[in-house]
Amino acid sequence: MKKMLVFITAFIILFTNLGYAAEKTYVAMFDNSKSSMGVIGVNYGVGEKKVKLVVEKGQARYTYNLKGDDQTESFPLQLNDGSYKVSILENVSGNSYKTVAVTNLDVKMENEQKVFLNSIQLIEWNDSMKAIEKAKELTKDITTDEEKIAAIHKYVVENVRYDYDKIKNLNYDYLPNIENTFETNLGICYDYSSMFAGMLRSIDIPTKLIKGYTKNAQGYHAWNEVYVNGKWMIVDTTYDAQMKENKLKYTISKNSTDYEKTYEY
Numbered sequence: 711m712k713k714m715l716v717f718i719t720a721f722i723i724l725f726t727n728l729g730y731a732a733e734k735t736y737v738a739m740f741d742n743s744k745s746s747m748g749v750i751g752v753n754y755g756v757g758e759k760k761v762k763l764v765v766e767k768g769q770a771r772y773t774y775n776l777k778g779d780d781q782t783e784s785f786p787l788q789l790n791d792g793s794y795k796v797s798i799l800e801n802v803s804g805n806s807y808k809t810v811a812v813t814n815l816d817v818k819m820e821n822e823q824k825v826f827l828n829s830i831q832l833i834e835w836n837d838s839m840k841a842i843e844k845a846k847e848l849t850k851d852i853t854t855d856e857e858k859i860a861a862i863h864k865y866v867v868e869n870v871r872y873d874y875d876k877i878k879n880l881n882y883d884y885l886p887n888i889e890n891t892f893e894t895n896l897g898i899c900y901d902y903s904s905m906f907a908g909m910l911r912s913i914d915i916p917t918k919l920i921k922g923y924t925k926n927a928q929g930y931h932a933w934n935e936v937y938v939n940g941k942w943m944i945v946d947t948t949y950d951a952q953m954k955e956n957k958l959k960y961t962i963s964k965n966s967t968d969y970e971k972t973y974e975y
Contacts, residue, residue: 921972
């Protein structure tokens with residue numbers, strides 16, 4: 711069921727002979743109807759202001775940048791069953807934010823793996839996308855998940871190249887765009903992992919986007935975990951693409967001791 715919170719932000723512009731603006735009303739809408747599938751919808755339109763969404767469960771805390779463009783965005787409830795607190799924070803000045811809307815919900819998942827099939831802000835996909843059509847084309851005559859994963863992995867590794875110019879000029883609120891990555895065949899690790907996840911999710915293979923650190927990359931990195939044969943397999947298409955480009959050997963499955971996750975989506 712949808713829960714809507716309405717709040718009023720009052721501000722004074724100037725006392726002049728032209729008068730002043732006293733109030734503006736923004737509507738924050740939380741769509742909890744798909745919480746059992748592990749996703750919450752959030753709509754909060756405020757134009758150019760910086761707005762964040764915070765999802766909390768126990769000691770875990772995930773922070774996202776909201777677009778604030780009057781479009782509903784989907785966010786994962788990937789911390790298993792239990793009580794979640796979801797808050798919208800609006801920038802006041804500098805790094806200061808104020809809470810403007812909150813919803814609390816008790817989540818009971820239908821299936822914990824299905825959480826990682828959803829279209830969410832970081833992995834936004836739908837059946838009309840060219841990348842998703844390609845995923846279905848690549849796997850249409852394949853029966854096993856292992857072969858489907860291998861086919862999509864091969865496509866990403868052979869076609870997408872690392873975008874060194876992009877990594878130098880990223881904005882604080884950068885989000886991967888699967889269609890842009892697919893059409894340009896360029897991306898950073900965030901783009902590789904988002905497109906790979908979206909393509910696999912579209913053919914019903916649960917896939918996580920992971921952020922963290924690895925000896926296979928410098929600095930903060932993004933990769934994937936794919937659910938196959940009852941367990942999660944680490945896959946790093948960014949690393950594999952560069953290995954292939956340099957004609958070096960690699961395997962799809964990576965060693966867990968080489969990867970340290972900080973967040974999973």
